[in-house]
Amino acid sequence: MKKPLSNKINWFKGVLLGVPSLWLAVFLFLPLMLILKMSFAEAILAQPPFTALLNWGEGLLPELNISFFSYALLIEDNYYIGALLQSLTLATIATSCTLLIALPMVLAMIKMPNKWQNIFLILVILPFWTSFLIRVYSWKILLRNDGFINQILLYFGLINDPLPMLYSQFAVLIGIVYSYLPFMILPLFAGLKKLDYALVEAAEDLGAKPLTIFFRVILPLIYPSIIAGIILVFIPATGEFVIPDLLGGSDSLLIGKLIWIEFFNNRDWPTASAIALILLILFALPLLILNKFTRKSQKWQDLV
């Protein structure tokens, strides 16, 4: 009787592990390998527009055809590195803003009765019911010279001429913070919800001031959620293409746009692939480090 049961469990385990592995293999690993392969090709005018990695000639073994042209191009001057730094700066500012806005919102939500918490959670998710594109587009209507915000400011006499807000870094920042705020709120909320409130009460009983409680009790406990939120906002914000294209001016050259230029204007799929791959590596490394940190803090939590 014992054996079939464990067999059943093993079979179940296999499915449980096999499905996501298959998914990752087909939709993550395979495309990634294609991009890797493409990044070592050279752009040509053909269909597809890059050289083949393997040349099946006369011999038994194919000739390997590897070019480092794309990678050499990336470090040739400060064109690509400058754009990367600009993107990272923008993403850092945007992520900090989302965190600063999300934290007080979530702290307030946690203090509410359960019924209200649910209503507010729905309100946070509600914008996802309309297309992302339409939501970014509506910011154009709000920010333009004859837009809602300028009209209100003019009406109350706070300004004499409309403030040019659209097509600026400021507009891009608003767009990113607005679009990614839910991705910061949700992990923070989940983290705070799990927090044992008795610890906060204990700190209060021992005479800690609210700020001390926040920094020495709450923050160390919800640290993993904050990191999860930062990852969810920072990574897409760095490569963001749509928001700067719709709301941004021409004064910024971001890495997402550079990939677009390589792909569409230069017809250079290999260089576009190389940039995408380097971005991925740049993100994967800190992610692995952060992951280690979170694990450590979790272990520490378990010890407590």
Next chain:
Amino acid sequence: MKTYSAIKTTLICLAISVSANGAMASENKLNIYNWSDYIAPDTIANFDALTGIETTYDVFDSNEVLEGKLLGGQTGYDLVVPTASFMEMQIQAGVFMPLDKSKLKNYANLDPEIMQLLAKHDPGNKYAIPYLWGTTGIAYNIDKIKQRMPDAPLDSWDMIFKPEVIAKFADCGVAIIDAPSENFEIAQNYLGLDPHSGAEADMDAAIDLWKSIRPYVRYFHSSQQVDDLATGEICLAIGWSGDMFQALNDAADAGNGVKIDYYIPKEGSTIWFDVFGIPNDAKNIDAAHKFLDYTMDAKIAAANSNEIWYANAIPSSMPMILDEIKNNVSVYPTEKIKANLFIDKPGDAATARARNKAWARLKAGS
């Protein structure tokens, strides 16, 4: 074991998609991929009724989107409509199949002058049938320009390239089309240089000209100016003629008091052609030729021009074209303006890369 099943699944998926493709290739079907808002509303229906062909009509809104698909291959389309400067590279990449002119009895209807210009993109006129054509020029908000500069040079590139002139309009918003090759050509032509030269000195001169007026430009974009001109967000723009007419009409429809006009600068500008081509993997080749022949019919060409305000390449359609279109020198330029128009030549890969890089830097102001 895992790898094996992964391969198997992939093969099954492939098999399904291949058979689905096969099923689509039945006779009497036609898949067209054209620009959005770029045909009279009844053209497709009339064609289907006449020939019994069942046409699927999809739209795109940028050459880049179309090219991305074409270079990838297997688009499933039988007719696509790139701009000729893009098609030039796509022909070299082997994307298109040569036309069978014996199936095109209306081929003689095409304007020989346009076919000659088009041959600079498509040598020997082997692959492309011109659909509609236009120019790149300047659109402006009449009231806002007159108010800031009553004697504005509204027939010349001086509006853009003279810093002391464009500076007057910086406050009401200037937008420049985000098309590197055209912007180099326009600037080089304005400076009296060969517009298509890829020589470093010529390109540097063009960039210096753009740099001198960069501070007065609000943004560089290829489609935003349509909306922004119509709502009054900007007052001066370089754009493609058809887009600018759309802004003009949108403003008139909105009744917001914004009045837009468009002109082709006298120093000369680019002329472009949107052309039909048959991708080399098209399945319904006969039907595609039938549709091409249909669009070259004078009556059909006139109907399309009347609907969307673009010039066509069929001279015999002129008598049927509305007066306000055929007498509009911004749609059908005078011979004098026409003589100064030049085509947009994308140049070789190195030139294109150098232009795109210099242009990206100029935009970012570095």
